[in-house]
Amino acid sequence: MNNLISSLLPESIKNLIPYQSARRIGATGHLYLNANELEQPLPCSNPQQPLNRYPDFKPQQLAEAYLDFCQVEADCLAVRGADEGIELLVRTFCAPAVDNILICTPTYGMYEICATASGVGVHRVPLTADFELDIPSIETLLPTTKLIFICAPNNPTGNLLDSSSIRHLLEKTKESHVVAVDEAYIEYSEQDSVLPLLAEFPNLVIIRTLSKAFGLAALRVGFVVGSPVMINALRKLIAPYPIPDPCADIAIDALQPSNVEQMRAAVKKQNKIKQQFCDQLSESEWVERIYPSATNFVLVRFKPSLNPFDLLIAEGIVTRNQSHEPALQDCVRITIGSEQSMAEIISALNNKKREI
Ligand SMILES: Cc1ncc(COP(=O)(O)O)c(C=O)c1O
Structure with a gap:
């Protein structure tokens, strides 16, 4: 050895x-x-x-x-x-x-x-x-x-x-x-x-x-x-x-190579949805920061007053709350799903805006 x-x-x-x-x-x-x-x-x-x-x-x-x-x-x-x-x-x-x-x-x-x-x-x-x-x-x-x-x-x-x-x-x-x-x-x-x-x-x-x-x-x-x-x-x-x-x-x-090709195509598509989602998210007044992502999820820091995890869960959308981490107060980790799933998050945030 x-x-x-x-x-x-x-x-x-x-x-x-x-x-x-x-x-x-x-x-x-x-x-x-x-x-x-x-x-x-x-x-x-x-x-x-x-x-x-x-x-x-x-x-x-x-x-x-x-x-x-x-x-x-x-x-x-x-x-x-x-x-x-x-x-x-x-x-x-x-x-x-x-x-x-x-x-x-x-x-x-x-x-x-x-x-x-x-x-x-x-x-x-x-x-x-x-x-x-x-x-x-x-x-x-x-x-x-x-x-x-x-x-x-x-x-x-x-x-x-x-x-x-x-x-x-x-x-x-x-x-x-x-x-x-x-x-x-x-x-x-x-x-x-x-x-x-x-x-x-x-x-x-x-x-x-x-x-x-x-x-x-x-x-x-x-x-x-x-x-x-x-x-x-x-x-x-x-x-x-x-x-x-x-x-x-x-x-x-x-x-097998043909299936690896499919995986790569799916990654490309998911990365594109991620980009679109981040672009839309950046327009939300609730969002403080979207961290750069090289993965199939994004970490988002929201305004402290929002309580994003609870807001989304009330809409039936389960994300991962990161507030237990001292460095990640008000942060939520969101997995990139379909365009439709990401649109639901955007609309939940936009609806919140209308309420106030
Ligand atoms: C960084 C990291 N490593 C390992 C794992 C575990 O992966 P597996 O499903 O292969 O056990 C995860 C799952 O979320 C992960 O995020």
């Missing part, structure tokens, strides 16, 4: 021999009586896709389909949604009551939840006023940090992060930390992916998902992309049979 990754693993993980599931051990024969499965599917099961056997422990075809999509020389692990990738990174690299992760707030909540649930500490470094990385503050906490999560584009702020800051951080941590860049929304801004940096930085690992632009949130399929050494480390802790066969098949199909 590469020295850097090996040196970052807690002793208990370094020495861990992964569970040897029947699929992991392999071995070929004509009778498979090694996994306590039902040898013949029941008559009521779907003959097109019998489900009596455990799935592949490392669905290779799925990983290859994703790497083809990424067009990168790397390795990749299919996981049950990006959320499982986040959890796996915390459990693999951080020892409870010893290590800390570092996050830049406000950001996606699961980094902190996963760490806290595992007894791992959390360093929170607020983003700057324009939602960029505060590199000097991050650097002061590096001596007590093991794993850094960067969400780019960031949820809930929606912005891309300055690529030179990310590069700087990778340079600084190249021999000492794992940097996980969560690119759950990257398809909305593809040219800004950090994938090309994988060749340069063995400490970089990238989290991806089919839940957003691919429209497959119910499938629970995501990916962790990194060097073979990094991915092998994560494989130590992954569940014995991570991806159900029907999910792997649907995901492989979604990654």
Whole structure:
């Protein structure tokens, strides 16, 4: 194992021999009586896709389909949604009551939840006023940090992060930390992916998902992309049979070139609706600020007197209130839906105007 990754693993993980599931051990024969499965599917099961056997422990075809999509020389692990990738990174690299992760707030909540649930500490470094990385503050906490999560584009702020800051951080941590860049929304801004940096930085690992632009949130399929050494480390802790066969098949199909084209066309359309929505929103007197978005949502700051979340919910429109975040008072995160859905928001705001 590469020295850097090996040196970052807690002793208990370094020495861990992964569970040897029947699929992991392999071995070929004509009778498979090694996994306590039902040898013949029941008559009521779907003959097109019998489900009596455990799935592949490392669905290779799925990983290859994703790497083809990424067009990168790397390795990749299919996981049950990006959320499982986040959890796996915390459990693999951080020892409870010893290590800390570092996050830049406000950001996606699961980094902190996963760490806290595992007894791992959390360093929170607020983003700057324009939602960029505060590199000097991050650097002061590096001596007590093991794993850094960067969400780019960031949820809930929606912005891309300055690529030179990310590069700087990778340079600084190249021999000492794992940097996980969560690119759950990257398809909305593809040219800004950090994938090309994988060749340069063995400490970089990238989290991806089919839940957003691919429209497959119910499938629970995501990916962790990194060097073979990094991915092998994560494989130590992954569940014995991570991806159900029907999910792997649907995901492989979604990654075929013609379906990727459809995804890209849908992204283009959604980005156009987002632009129109932001243009209309900017004319509303209730809106204080619309933050730049490289995602399928926009963060909007409203006039303090409006109470936008309640106003919209009264109209049956459910958005995400961000007021619990100190930096996001009076902010609401709005997912971009159809033109019609966005028009409903505009008209709810305009109607409010007429009332006063
Ligand atoms: C930044 C970010 N990462 C990860 C996830 C989780 O994605 P998945 O559905 O693949 O678990 C989300 C979901 O909202 C997200 O916003």
